Amino acid sequence: MSAAVADSQLETLRDEIKQQGDEIRLLKANNADKDLIKEKVAAMNAKKALQKKLEGGDEAEKPGKFVLKCPKGTRDYGAKAMAVRESVLKIMTDTFKRHGAETIETPVFELRDVLLGKYGEEGGKLVYDLQDQGGELLSMRYDLTVPFARFLAMNKVSAMKRYHIARVYRRDQPVMTRGRYREFYQCDFDIAGTYDSMIPEAECLKIMDEVLDALDLGEYTIKLNHRLMLDGMFAVIGSDDSQFKSVCASVDKLDKEPWEKVEKELINERGLTPDAAARLGSFVRFRELNPDLDNVAVLDQMMLIPELAANAKFKKGVEEIKLLLTYCTAFGVSNAVRVEPSLARGLDYYTGSIYEAVIPNGLPGVADDEGQPVGVGSVAGGGRYDGLVGMFAAKANVPCCGVSFGIERLFAIIEAKNTAEQAAIRTSSTQVFVASAQKNLLQQELKDGVVKLRNTQSREETTVKLDELESTLTRMLAA
Amino acid sequence: MSAAVADSQLETLRDEIKQQGDEIRLLKANNADKDLIKEKVAAMNAKKALQKKLEGGDEAEKPGKFVLKCPKGTRDYGAKAMAVRESVLKIMTDTFKRHGAETIETPVFELRDVLLGKYGEEGGKLVYDLQDQGGELLSMRYDLTVPFARFLAMNKVSAMKRYHIARVYRRDQPVMTRGRYREFYQCDFDIAGTYDSMIPEAECLKIMDEVLDALDLGEYTIKLNHRLMLDGMFAVIGSDDSQFKSVCASVDKLDKEPWEKVEKELINERGLTPDAAARLGSFVRFRELNPDLDNVAVLDQMMLIPELAANAKFKKGVEEIKLLLTYCTAFGVSNAVRVEPSLARGLDYYTGSIYEAVIPNGLPGVADDEGQPVGVGSVAGGGRYDGLVGMFAAKANVPCCGVSFGIERLFAIIEAKNTAEQAAIRTSSTQVFVASAQKNLLQQELKDGVVKLRNTQSREETTVKLDELESTLTRMLAA
Known part of the structure; x- marks a missing residue:
């Protein structure tokens, strides 16, 4: 083994041993299944032994010997994990099918040209490329949305309600203990095609509600905002289009960080003036600053701010969200929905409503080392992206909206819940086993x-x- | 677009247009669904238009414009294809679960070191490598067996009955019309662990029988042979170990090509003497040359040849197969099983019994352009591979045997059968659709x-x- 390869393996090993240690401590704190902990400790010890060997530079080692592991940021799903996964996915697929959805599969890699530029600069860096072995240049898919848009454009499909459950690939810094992997499942439901305003959005919210309700994870909130409302707010404070993405990224942190910190970032890193930042704060924190207002009242009161009311984009966004709220009432999901002007989400391709489901209070019965509830955060999100299909076929006008479930996080939550409830997980469907207990x-x-x-x-x-x-x-x- | 990129795209396009043409002719010959044909023609025409454009070197083309296609050798699975796929997989998974199997998932890529050398020289060339972007060197999995062996070794699992249905990757020359892709599903069932001789094999054969029976594809045969019988035959004719793989590859062609052609190849390309080749022919064609013998009689008669009877390996192979045949009778699958001394299969890692299911008479109701039945060939195969797990963990002794279903071929067969039977395929589960037919x-x-x-x-x-x-x-x- 070359020294460089050994070094890179060592680095990976150290990362992983640290993460496994964190995971084991978490499992212990939650009184997890003893066998599971034993298994994890054995896996960690095997890695420690390897680390020792590599650090010692064992020269007597046979050539061709290698570290037995999964690639960094990936994992095996054993029988228990798969049983949990199947039970969660059954809830998803049953819901999607009840709503008349079809399913598709696309190649795990795409022509690099197809992916290029669709994920923004940050996403582009995280794409896995295949080696040029002659022929086409390929990259692994980063999500399921861009392949769906390519599928619609290429096959000239103008309307489709589809779900797609499959793995995607991001060369991100993995944090296994928090369920962040480089290879992970996504579970997407999208409605492509031209419909009456807000009808597809209402179905997406209804589906989020049905799935989260069926998963029985305690209280959840579906935050709701509109790209045009964000555009309007940014226009009013005098921010230009080039700042949109970076300002959004800062605003999006408001669910985790205090305004003071976000404000500093907006001024020092995003280039907003102190006045503009303060103004933006008064808009995006409107809900937070007016805790007694309900969904419609938040919108109505924001429309009393003259500059916002005068902005055509903002006005249109408000009108659409108000229409969506009437459908939410009809569908019985309005209690779960919360208009949240600070919701920005990362992706640039959203053109209309955006939404995100969060489990705000952490998981019942699951606590960290200090006994504090483990926050769960975002478990699903989506929005309208009317321009994406057109990026592949200029003449195609296929408006889309959809929702993506944070399925890995949901798997982790259900696993933790099973542990907390000491639920027995059946990994096989065998009810009767035929055996010959002794010879003859x-x-x-x-x-x-x-x-x-x-x-x-x-x-x-x-x-x-x-x-x-x-x-x-x-x-x-x-x- | 650079000229080189355009050239490579053109070449791919021409291949694909030719293949699509072939496919359309086949569909027409079989009176396939008109909509399906229309769809395929439209797709071909779109490609022809692009071909024209690229050949013309349209300079006015906007920069950043690209061919909208799937990577060479890959395909989208639309809603209809997925519905067929799901119905076939349900039969498989129901069968596996009935036999008490669990399922796992492994990363789609592995450390290159894990895959290296496991597929032999030929397979190694066909592996997709990921680009070195810093960190570990990775390659896409080529099958599901090597990842399973790595999984067992790494997690120190000494016994497991598992199935795994997922896609694998081979940079082979794709032939889409014959269902040969670069990205394709495999469906594997394996039994790892130490059991009484031939018990796991019997269960694998039983599963092949149950699945093929449930798929209702007409008559099938499960050919059966033993690695040690092949070893014995090769030893008797004086062939050495270095020739094993290449001689096997030639012998394996006997189900498609006449003996005379195979014999020539054995002498001219594999280096056998004419005497050795003739002798080998008399062994591997034993069943063909003695059509009246049944399974046991074939083995008994071969054991009357003194040199074979004297070979310890051959003798052990015969004994194991005879034991397996008694279990086949107990399981009620002996009618489908046929001892076939010419069955060699490609892979080097088999150590015991090998088997392969074939549909010999082609598909009922499906014919080629000249009205001849379309031969289907091998639809499942497997065997015992006791040494593979030990390649990953020297101390681990985990004997394995399993079966892999040629699931893409089965999809294609079922699709053709549906077409022939004009079966309606439901792509959604919707029974009642709620709609507002007019405004208000x-x-x-x-x-x-x-x-x-x-x-x-x-x-x-x-x-x-x-x-x-x-x-x-x-x-x-x-x-």
């Missing part, structure tokens, strides 16, 4: 025309005649 | 307390009172 036992039972039934939970054993086996089993399984 | 119609119906029900097949319409809606729908759906 089969022959004796055959002769007697009987079989021995053993309840593996109660360890109770009964001998049953062969012709009564089926009825006995049926009765026992029904019990 | 909703308000009038609300006032009257009624809704209009329309049967979209019969186009029959009835107006139903709201409080009778549920019972009416239940009745209509049950009918």
Whole structure:
């Protein structure tokens, strides 16, 4: 092994050992399954042994020997993880199917040209490229939305309600303990096509509500905002288009950081004047500063600010959100929805409504090392992106809106919940297992025309005649 | 666009247009769904237009313009293809689960070191590498077996019955019309662990039988052979170990090519003497040359050849296969199983029994341009590979055997069968669709307390009172 390869492996190993240690401490704090902890400790110790070996530069090592591990930021899903995953995905797919959705699959990599420029500068850096082995230049998909837009444009599909559950790839700094991987599942539901205003959005919100309700994760809130309202606010404070993305990124931090810190960032790093920043704060914090107002009142009161009311974009955004709120009432989801002028989300391609579901109070029964509830944050988000398909086929006008579920985070939450509730996870569907407990036992039972039934939970054993086996089993399984 | 990029795109385009043409002719010959043909023709024409543009070197073209396509050898799975895929996979997963299997998922790429050398020289050339972007060197998985072995070794799992359905990657020359892609699904079932001899093999054969039976594809045969029998035959003719793989590759062609051609290849390209080749022919064609013998008789008669009987490996192979045949009888699958001494299969890692399911007579109702039945060939295969896990962890002794279904071929067969049977494919699960047929119609119906029900097949319409809606729908759906 070359020294450079060993160094890079060492670095990865150290990262991983640290993360595994964090994870084990978290599991212990939550009284997780002992077998699971044992398994994790064994995996960490194996890595520590390797680390020692690599640090010692064991020269006696056989050539061709290598570290046995998954690529950095990726993981195996064992049988338990898959069982949880399947139960969560069943809730998702049942919901999508109930809403008439179809599903598709696209290649895991795309022509690099297809992905280029669609994720913005930051996203572009995180894309995995395939090696040029002759032929086309390829990159791994970064999300499922851009491939969907490519699919619609290429196949000239002008209307489709589709869901897509698959893995995507980002060369980000992984934080396994917080469920952040380089290879991770996304679960997207999108409605492409021209419909009456806000009808597809209402269905997306309804689906978020149905899924989160079925997952039974405690209280959640679906924050709602509009790209045009953000555009309007930024125009009013005199911010120009070139600042849009970076200002959004700062504003988006308001759910985690105090205004003072965000304000400093807006002035020192984003180039806003102190006046503009203060003005922007009064807009994006409107809900926070007026805690007694309901959804419609927040919008109405903001429209009393003359400059906002005079901005055509802001006005249009408000009108659309108000219409959406009436549909939310009709669909019975208005209680979960909260108009939030600071919601910006990262992606540049949103053109209309944007929304994000959060579990604000952390997970019931799950706490960190200091006994504090573990905050969960965003578990789903989406919005309208009317321009994306047109980037692939200039003549195609296929407006889209959709929602993406933070499925890895949801897996992690359900796993933690199962641990907290000491839920038994079945990894196989076997109800009756046929076995010969000793050599040649089969022959004796055959002769007697009987079989021995053993309840593996109660360890109770009964001998049953062969012709009564089926009825006995049926009765026992029904019990 | 650079000239080189345009040239490579042109070459790909021409390949694809030719393949699409072939596919369209095949679809027409089989009276396929008109919409499907129309769709395919439109896609081909779009490509032809692009070809013209690229050949003309359209200089007026905007910069950044690119060909809208999937990477070479990959495809989108649209809603119809996914519906077929889901129905086929449901049969597979139901069968695996009935046998008590669990499922896992592994990263789509592995450390290059993990894959290196596991696929032999030929396979190694076909592996997709990821670009070195700093950090670890990664490659896309080529099958699901090597990742499974890595999973077992890394997680110190000594026994597991698992299935894994996922896509794998090979930079092979794609032939889309014959279902050969660079990105394609594999569906594997494997049993890892130490069991009584031939018990896991019997379960694999039983599973192949259950799946093929449930898929209802007409007659099939499961060919059966043993690595040690092949080793024995090769030893008897004086072939050395270095020739094993290449001689196997030639022998494996016997199901498609006449002996005379294979014999020539063995002498001219594989370096066998004419005597050795003739001798080998008499062994591997033993079943073909003795068509009246049954499975056991083939083995018994071969054991009457003194040199084979004297070879310890050959003898052990025969004993194992005979034991396996008794289990096949107990499992009721012996009619489908056929001992076939010429079955060699490609992979070097098999150490015991090898098997392969074929549909010999082509697909009922599906014919090529000249009205000949389309041969289907191998649809599943596998065997025992006791050494693979040990390549990752020297101390681990985890014997394995398994079966891999040629799921892409099965998808293609089922799609062709659906076309031949003019089966309607439902791509959504929607049974009742709620719609407002005209603007403001909703308000009038609300006032009257009624809704209009329309049967979209019969186009029959009835107006139903709201409080009778549920019972009416239940009745209509049950009918």
